[in-house]
Amino acid sequence: MKEVIMAYQGEMALKGLNRKSFEIAVMKTIRRRLADLGKFKVYNAQSTIYVEPESDEIDMDEAYSRMQKVFGLAALSRAAVCDKDFATISALAKTYLADELNAAKTFKVVARRSDKTFPMNSMELACELGGDLLDAFPHLTVDVHHPDCQVFVEIRDYAAYVHPDKVKGAGGMPTSTSGKASVLLSGGIDSPVAAWMMAKRGLSIQGVHFASPPYTSERAKQKVVDLSYKLLPWTGSFKLFVVPFTEPQVYIRDHGVPVLFTVLMRRSMMRVAEKLSVRYGADALITGESLAQVASQTLKAIVCTDAAQELPVLRPLIGMDKSEITEIARAIDTFDISIEPFEDCCTIFTPPHPKTRPELAEILAAEAAMPELAALEEAAAAAAEKIAIE
Amino acid sequence: MHYLDNAATTVVDPELAQLCYTTMTTLFGNPSSLYKPGMEAERAVDHAREQVGATLKAAAAEITFTACGSESDNIALQGAAERTKKWAKNIVVTGYEHPAVAKTLAMIAARGFEIRAVAPDSTGHIDTQAFLDAVDKETGLAAFMFVNNEIGTLLDPVVLAKQIRAKNSRASIHVDGVQGWCKHPLDLSGGFIDSFALSGHKMHCPKGIGALYLRKNYHIDPIYGGGGQERGLRPGTENVPYIVTLGAAAAKYGPTVKTRLAETSRLNTLLRRGLAARGDITINSPADASPYVLNFSLPGVRSETMLHFLEAKEIYVSSGSACSKGAASRTLTAMGLDRDRIDSALRVSFSDTSNEEDVRALLAALDEGLSVLSRR
Numbered sequence: 001m002k003e004v005i006m007a008y009q010g011e012m013a014l015k016g017l018n019r020k021s022f023e024i025a026v027m028k029t030i031r032r033r034l035a036d037l038g039k040f041k042v043y044n045a046q047s048t049i050y051v052e053p054e055s056d057e058i059d060m061d062e063a064y065s066r067m068q069k070v071f072g073l074a075a076l077s078r079a080a081v082c083d084k085d086f087a088t089i090s091a092l093a094k095t096y097l098a099d100e101l102n103a104a105k106t107f108k109v110v111a112r113r114s115d116k117t118f119p120m121n122s123m124e125l126a127c128e129l130g131g132d133l134l135d136a137f138p139h140l141t142v143d144v145h146h147p148d149c150q151v152f153v154e155i156r157d158y159a160a161y162v163h164p165d166k167v168k169g170a171g172g173m174p175t176s177t178s179g180k181a182s183v184l185l186s187g188g189i190d191s192p193v194a195a196w197m198m199a200k201r202g203l204s205i206q207g208v209h210f211a212s213p214p215y216t217s218e219r220a221k222q223k224v225v226d227l228s229y230k231l232l233p234w235t236g237s238f239k240l241f242v243v244p245f246t247e248p249q250v251y252i253r254d255h256g257v258p259v260l261f262t263v264l265m266r267r268s269m270m271r272v273a274e275k276l277s278v279r280y281g282a283d284a285l286i287t288g289e290s291l292a293q294v295a296s297q298t299l300k301a302i303v304c305t306d307a308a309q310e311l312p313v314l315r316p317l318i319g320m321d322k323s324e325i326t327e328i329a330r331a332i333d334t335f336d337i338s339i340e341p342f343e344d345c346c347t348i349f350t351p352p353h354p355k356t357r358p359e360l361a362e363i364l365a366a367e368a369a370m371p372e373l374a375a376l377e378e379a380a381a382a383a384a385e386k387i388a389i390e
Numbered sequence: 391m392h393y394l395d396n397a398a399t400t401v402v403d404p405e406l407a408q409l410c411y412t413t414m415t416t417l418f419g420n421p422s423s424l425y426k427p428g429m430e431a432e433r434a435v436d437h438a439r440e441q442v443g444a445t446l447k448a449a450a451a452e453i454t455f456t457a458c459g460s461e462s463d464n465i466a467l468q469g470a471a472e473r474t475k476k477w478a479k480n481i482v483v484t485g486y487e488h489p490a491v492a493k494t495l496a497m498i499a500a501r502g503f504e505i506r507a508v509a510p511d512s513t514g515h516i517d518t519q520a521f522l523d524a525v526d527k528e529t530g531l532a533a534f535m536f537v538n539n540e541i542g543t544l545l546d547p548v549v550l551a552k553q554i555r556a557k558n559s560r561a562s563i564h565v566d567g568v569q570g571w572c573k574h575p576l577d578l579s580g581g582f583i584d585s586f587a588l589s590g591h592k593m594h595c596p597k598g599i600g601a602l603y604l605r606k607n608y609h610i611d612p613i614y615g616g617g618g619q620e621r622g623l624r625p626g627t628e629n630v631p632y633i634v635t636l637g638a639a640a641a642k643y644g645p646t647v648k649t650r651l652a653e654t655s656r657l658n659t660l661l662r663r664g665l666a667a668r669g670d671i672t673i674n675s676p677a678d679a680s681p682y683v684l685n686f687s688l689p690g691v692r693s694e695t696m697l698h699f700l701e702a703k704e705i706y707v708s709s710g711s712a713c714s715k716g717a718a719s720r721t722l723t724a725m726g727l728d729r730d731r732i733d734s735a736l737r738v739s740f741s742d743t744s745n746e747e748d749v750r751a752l753l754a755a756l757d758e759g760l761s762v763l764s765r766r
Contacts, residue, residue: 214696214701216698
């Protein structure tokens with residue numbers, strides 16, 4: 001049986017004269033994501049994107065699942081395609097939508113006809129098909145206002161399409177249409193969620209992870225690689241930079257003010273991330289900071305961290321509760337990996353009582369007493385290991 | 391490479407690996423089959439049974455092959471609980487058991503047994519008098535570790551079993567012998583011990599093979615059903631290549647227990663002296679522990695940090711114990727040691743492949759690590 005996937009544009013439909021470039025971007029992403037499944041024809045007609053397999057062997061379940069992770073699409077539906085003959089359409093509707101119709105108590109047929117030579121008009125088609133379905137599924141009744149299940153029939157130029165209600169798509173804006181940003185990935189619950197949320201708004205990402213062996217282990221780094229692979233179906237391929245951060249971190253521990261350690265370290269990380277952003281064409285940083293979640297994320301601390309470098313810092317989780325963040329982490333399947341107990345560099349050397357309201361002046365004074373830090377940061381950025389997540 | 395984590399697992403003896411491969415490719419028959427390839431496989435399994443039995447001075451019929459030490463523990467403990475459930479009310483156990491025993495007993499406790507765990511004291515010793523005091527007429531099972539895997543505390547299984555018997559002749563007595571088999575001399579022929587668990591991969595066999603000694607006339611029910619292999623106690627087609635390998639390991643290492651123990655004592659003493667010379671390192675293992683295991687705490691450096699530092703130099707030791715994936719040591723916690731000492735504890739464990747060079751390299755690396763790595 002031939003099937004087709006239809007994808008409905010989201011916000012990009014509002015883009016006026018720029019709309020075409022968004023459409024091109026999302027179709028390019030669709031083609032790339034489905035490439036290894038086989039040949040598809042992907043085209044756009046009247047704000048609906050059609051994804052047609054060119055062979056019957058293609059795994060359409062897999063294709064549909066991948067389409068649900070394409071940002072820029074507000075909704076999707078999966079249609080069965082048949083000849084434009086009423087008996088065929090009726091038979092198809094009965095089998096293709098059996099699950100949905102069996103699960104529903106009420107239904108409605110919605111018919112559309114773009115081929116005006118088809119002998120029945122939309123009303124007649126809806127009635128006839130409705131009647132056939134009532135016969136085949138005696139438990140059903142028709143409800144034209146709030147049906148449990150809608151049966152769509154579209155008579156198009158070359159074929160008839162039969163499909164159930166649309167399902168929600170990933171939403172957001174097509175990948176790469178918003179530019180590129182560096183996301184600081186720690187391996188915890190928050191940063192992968194932050195990465196996903198910003199990717200959703202159309203950003204291409206590159207990951208930046210800080211490793212401090214022997215204080216942090218290979219397993220902590222592997223955790224971040226695993227998390228990156230969980231993001232991959234949503235974001236498309238990206239680079240993950242693993243920065244060897246032991247020297248700067250030890251230097252801060254030895255020469256910095258102990259109660260300010262965490263903020264000093266975070267500022268250092270932001271500066272290194274800025275260097276990697278400038279070098280690789282990213283225009284912003286993304287972090288998983290959430291206001292008041294931990295000592296280094298009080299307002300005063302964030303003011304200090306923010307002042308470390310010039311690029312805008314995007315903090316999608318800033319207003320979210322931990323429980324809300326966790327819900328997303330579970331939905332995108334990063335939660336279980338994030339809670340594996342391998343120490344990351346954010347928690348080593350932490351003083352027992354960090355200062356929760358640091359002042360920028362004292363932070364700058366502490367940094368003035370660490371003149372060699374800049375060079376260590378430069379070296380760390382230059383030595384970053386580049387891992388291709390693809 | 392200096393592999394000093396032999397309590398976690400050991401390097402597979404190349405001779406044994408070769409034997410395993412040969413057996414795998416030539417003795418492929420199912421030991422239950424009636425024709426020649428089956429009979430040959432069965433004969434090989436029986437021979438291995440005798441070889442393993444010999445290391446315990448036990449009869450071949452008293453050896454059941456399993457997949458690992460944990461499985462042996464499970465079969466023995468569940469069997470003992472079932473067997474005594476009509477009259478027994480409590481189980482006495484040493485308070486530093488491996489999860490294969492501790493977790494299994496927790497499962498058994500849920501069926502109505504009181505678990506009396508006798509914790510080690512701050513020196514790592516088990517007060518055997520306290521253990522015996524906990525045994526009463528309603529004790530259905532007494533279980534203890536031959537050699538504790540985290541700190542090496544050594545209990546004489548036969549002596550303790552005799553004393554338990556004197557107090558309660560009905561209780562089952564189980565010994566987790568995984569860390570002691572073929573490392574310390576053992577003679578189970580007196581029949582004081584009902585069950586004894588051992589594992590192949592701690593003695594240079596591949597992972598996936600163990601055995602359970604069950605005293606003749608000590609009957610327990612199996613924990614799962616199947617084709618009746620291993621007298622119904624561990625159904626499933628026998629893992630012929632691994633069984634044969636375990637038998638060969640027993641034959642190879644059984645006769646040299648005493649010489650290897652003496653050599654390991656020498657290495658252990660060398661290491662203890664080296665650590666003592668460094669002033670602020672505390673030894674957590676008791677002085678009379680098995681020389682195969684040495685647990686010590688470093689001043690202020692976290693275990694995991696030092697472990698990775700040593701790893702970069704290809705020196706492999708353990709923090710906590712391997713199966714806890716870096717969680718705090720149960721035994722050290724049970725000893726009541728303070729947090730700092732537990733968080734900085736390392737475990738070194740020897741095998742007959744260890745030598746002086748390993749000890750020297752470890753000491754040198756510890757020196758370097760202590761001077762370079764973070765103090766809390």
